[in-house]
Amino acid sequence: MSTSPHDTASTPLWDRIHQSFLRQGMMQQLGARLDRVAPGEVDIALPYSERVTQQQGGFHGGAMGALADIAGGYAALTVAPKGMEVTTVEYKINFLAAFQGGELRATGKVLRAGKRLIVTSVLVQHVSTTGKSSDCAVMQQTVMPVPKTYD
Amino acid sequence: MSTSPHDTASTPLWDRIHQSFLRQGMMQQLGARLDRVAPGEVDIALPYSERVTQQQGGFHGGAMGALADIAGGYAALTVAPKGMEVTTVEYKINFLAAFQGGELRATGKVLRAGKRLIVTSVLVQHVSTTGKSSDCAVMQQTVMPVPKTYD
């Protein structure tokens, strides 16, 4: 990712999210990529590979769920108090359509930033290899600020 | 898994679920294991590894979600019409506690087996290396029978 615009435009907010993102063994394992960080909004992408398929060859619902979960969670982290991490309390996801190939892009947005709880909404879109974008899943999520246990 | 009791007790129902399970690239990737298949009930386990962690070192919510999703989905598949597969319409998961090490065990149960929709409930428990079992997450899920697209 050394040539990505995000690296050249590194900000304290980007660094905060990126540092946490790189610690997620599962996201590295699945091949996810942090794409965009703004106050209250985060984009994460997941390219298609054998690592993220279900039994019929499409993207695994679990991969879409995990991707949406972290996009919402990191959107929440951008508004959480300094020095805190976040943990997911619960989420609900509706799958709108199944896709193969291309990549998934999840956009998490903060709907309400409370002191005790943060509510987010996430849209997962599929982008085909020809660039066609289609809605894929929607999530509503509740996130809680928690103490950070790493440096 | 050649020495597991499930292989020796292979049944048409076990074979139906197992055949579908082995086709899930993501579950193989994360290291999940099909443990038990009964009419309307399926257990799937996921041992702790770096492949399933979040940023604080615990099991990733996305891994718990994916595990619960397939446990519920396969419970539904045991009651779906012959020759059909299933797809997840939506699910909602609450995380009850965070765990590290040991393994997760998800038990999916069918609450209602309709012709058009199947509703399931899933309990995810953590089993520590000393055998202590604790509730970890609960899911409610809606699943839909769909045509099978593989042989």
Added chain:
Amino acid sequence: MSTSPHDTASTPLWDRIHQSFLRQGMMQQLGARLDRVAPGEVDIALPYSERVTQQQGGFHGGAMGALADIAGGYAALTVAPKGMEVTTVEYKINFLAAFQGGELRATGKVLRAGKRLIVTSVLVQHVSTTGKSSDCAVMQQTVMPVPKTYD
């Protein structure tokens, strides 16, 4: 409601939704009002009264849930096949803030209109007596077309 602009602008779509709405004993009981009907979108309002309060005097979560449920359901009905009714398969609601007085306005929108299932999203806003609008709750909902059992 004889002087409302909706009556004067009565359309087949408005009539379809309105006819079903008037049959809902519970909505009449709580004092809800059908405000706007468009393809894939419906607004329903609920003025504050003692009929819709919880123990601390604010709008009851159950009233917000019921209001959002029918706003989403009627948005789905606008895109359901002619002569069909709809039934709610499931929904999930997050409460963002508590309010007293004024009225609630729920806007249901269709996210995906499938043959077997319709997915909607609903935003509930509170409008104070001075006209100030605030987000109050968000819902994701799954709706199913079913045969109509009345004329």
Added chain:
Amino acid sequence: MSTSPHDTASTPLWDRIHQSFLRQGMMQQLGARLDRVAPGEVDIALPYSERVTQQQGGFHGGAMGALADIAGGYAALTVAPKGMEVTTVEYKINFLAAFQGGELRATGKVLRAGKRLIVTSVLVQHVSTTGKSSDCAVMQQTVMPVPKTYD
């Protein structure tokens, strides 16, 4: 309700829940009845009437949702710190079947009683006039202790 066994067996826990229940304008309006209170468990019933119907004559999903919401909320209140009230953060409900006549009975149970959040599960059953009991809806709910604003 002066002849109900609950009144004769009044306990501090029953009184705590009952006092809050009577303050719910909406539950009085719909005709709901507090039936049983135990640590971590509460039953609430809702007899069929025109006040709780949808357009096809069955129990309104919104009535089932409101009933389940308060059954879970009051189960949570039984384990909340003394002097506190509770508020619903979010819930998700699946409708399993539609019913007319008889009454609904919702049983809320605490799954996890945390300091910051309480997670509950609710089963709504329909009891026909002949006493036949059938599953009707299931809910997962997140509840938060909040300061009580009444005496």
